[in-house]
Amino acid sequence: MDDRTGAVFDLGYKPYEGERLGRSGAIRGIVKDGMRRVLGLRRKARKKVYPWSLVVFAVLPAVVFVGLAFTLSAFSPDAESPFGGHAEYIGLSGAIVLLFVALAAPELLIPDREEGVLAVYSSRPMTAWDYIGARAGALFGVVASFVLLPNLLMYIGFAALDDRGLGSALIGNLDEMARILAVMTAYIVGYGAPALLIATYAKRTGPAAGTYLAIMFGSAGFAEAFQRIDFDGARYGTLLSLLQHPEVVRNWVFDKPQEAAPIAAGFEPWMSAAVIAVVAVATAYLMYRRYRDEL
């Protein structure tokens, strides 16, 4: 009686019968890929150095501050935190946002264009707006994380040290959290949009980052110059100070003294918020113009 059996399993092509998530799946994929790109994940080691160093710089001080604050309060419960509050920390975060998006935005957009990957996107269930939104979303998401995280840490830290006790302080200070979120948005959009815009047109990552930083830092100097010029519309030149608008919003929201050029030229702080919004909208439109012919 022959009990032997054998079979050959077909390793050929199998049609895919499983779930298809359509457009939402595509968008989610682009966002995840964008976040990985920006942080250098699943890529060569050297692509991780710059972004992660910045993330460490963004988060570590808060950890240190909170740690020290706890230690100091242990020795003297009435001592105030000598390291400043959210307003100051967000200023530091802002600087890191600037440096981060300088390289992250080009990494997000330029390889896809220059290496021809847009052709792949053009055969997937998504539109040009989906792509732009998803890439911008990935950038903003990652940046928001390393801005929010340390401030959240500090928020909880301060609440823990607060006389009212942790729970009540957390709720009582919610207005502070709202301010943090608003200012964070101003920095992210104010710095992120120009970076995305430059990355939409530049051909190489290095020069794109360099151009961005030159323009941003230059814009402040430029604006200062406009302050000194003595003709009628000159003060509008100060609105070019892309570098300083988020700072103006921060000082406005946290009720701190203002020194930036646009304020010195006599503009109200909401004007800075308006400029940030206008630049963002213009960026979105120009990005769409650029991408709609290839996607």
Add this chain to the structure above:
Amino acid sequence: MAASALSAHDLGHAYGDVVALHHVDLEVPPGRVGLVGANGAGKTTFIKILLGILTPTVGKVNVLGDDPAEDLVAVRNRIGYMPEGACLPLSQSAADFVSYAAELAGIPAREARQRASDVLTLVGLHEERFRYLGDFSTGMKQRAMLAQAIVHDPEIVFLDEPTAGLDPAGREEMLDLIGRLGGFGINVLVSSHVLPDIEQTCDWVVMLDGGQVLRNGPLTGLTESSVVEIELVDEPDIVAAELARLGATVETHGNVVILSLETGDPFLMARDVLASTGAPLRRLGARSTTLEDIFLGEAPADG
């Protein structure tokens, strides 16, 4: 499955003043279709319109039952595309990218990984799939590009110059893979200058010239005829004379005799004359019009 895989109705497209496509009306059945035309004939424009990248200035197209100008996402849900030239991110590995390409088509992440793995094996990329695409040779890159085009099991895939830059061995492998796509249930549109590639892989051909459709029909129709071509080892005169004596219309070009008959079977006559004259035969067959003949305008008007 739609009755026709692709169709165009009075399609036209212009870039400013330059007219790229003009009065294009066609229906193309499912299967393996070749798209041929000179550089500048409108092939790329046509493909971009099918993909929905361009909206036609006039008229409309239909891909698998949907119009990309109206239902872009619905069309793109079912198509794959292997563009001409590079389309690969050099700083990612093949496995990673093909998996991402599957996710982009809406396949959940875990299944995407599995699909990518299967398809990479299918196209012949093994351990190298974990290396960065920037380190791949041309042949390997072409295979990775094909992989991303089919990883999501599309209903139709557009291949633009799939054998460009490949050496003869690479070309053979690529054509073999393309030939097998039909068996996977995937419709194929191949746009190529290399006419033998089209002849080898396609059953239907669309020929564009100056933005208009020159020809749209089955490939086999082009090559069947009742004209017989006989290539002899030496002088054809004896054979030619005997065929003429039997009433055939005969032409000679070098060692080749071309014969046609008004009534009767030219193949039987050819066989008999060859046997009786004992002339050594090199090649015998129906006179075939190749795509190239049509392209270069040398073919008879009615293929």
Add this chain to the structure above:
Amino acid sequence: MTANPALVAAPTVEVAEVSKWFGQKVAVSDVSCSFGPGLTGLLGPNGAGKTTLLRMLTGLILPSQGQVLVKGQKPRSNVERYREIGFVPEESAIYNTLTGEEYVMFAAQLSGVANPVQEARRAIETVGLTTDKDRAVGGFSKGMRQRAKVAAALVHDPEILVLDEPLNGTDPVQRAHLISLFRDLANQGSTVIVSSHVLQEVERMTDRVIAIVDGKLAAAGDISAIRHAMSDIPYRVLIECDSSRRLGAALLDNERVFSVTIAGNRIHVETSDLGGLGSMISGLARDLDIRLSRFAPEDESLESVFRYLVGGR
């Protein structure tokens, strides 16, 4: 005495026992061949040493061993020799803002030609770009750009023209023009060496081929003679008829037929004697009352020959 098909009687370019290595990698290994007036095809898989050989022919690099002689002299040691060679590499940058004429003139000036304007016009006319010479190269089609590059290589009237993949990206019409251009030059006595992967075209335009596989000379000469020289590989023939089984069985009776494979109304025959089979097939079909609709050797093409050279069967 049989002549070595890798050599020609009156060579303009000679390659004598040439080897080239880059560190550990031997790109070209002991290749000896020569080129003369006419059109020679240079074939080989990617990475097989073809491009390295071309660069040694044109003097861009030196052999590690052996020598390359152009009209009896080494190209690198004698600047005059550069004048004899025109080279059209596979990738070459072209300034898109120059007009066709300006580009060719630029090449003329670089080559130190006596009358650049005149020579440029002549070269442009040879390649058939006269009507478009005043247009910017950036607006040229692929085929026109190739022709412009050929004109630039011809401007100093070289006797030897070396082209690396000149037909890439050209459509059939452009290809036909370029091929007839190369053939005209070859017929006028130039030594034209074309390296290409498009084997069907190589087959049609060349007088002889040189094949390099793994850095070594794998085959040389006339294509069907090369095939014939592969005597250990039987010829494959495709036969179509209306009664394949009967014809197939009858063929198996022939001792020069090694195998018969039947698929529908197609018979694939392997035989050592292609000529013999061609001579007897019509008679056999008539005797068996079988209608013969096709008799076609399947592996005499350059593609098949190439496949055998590179990978065995």
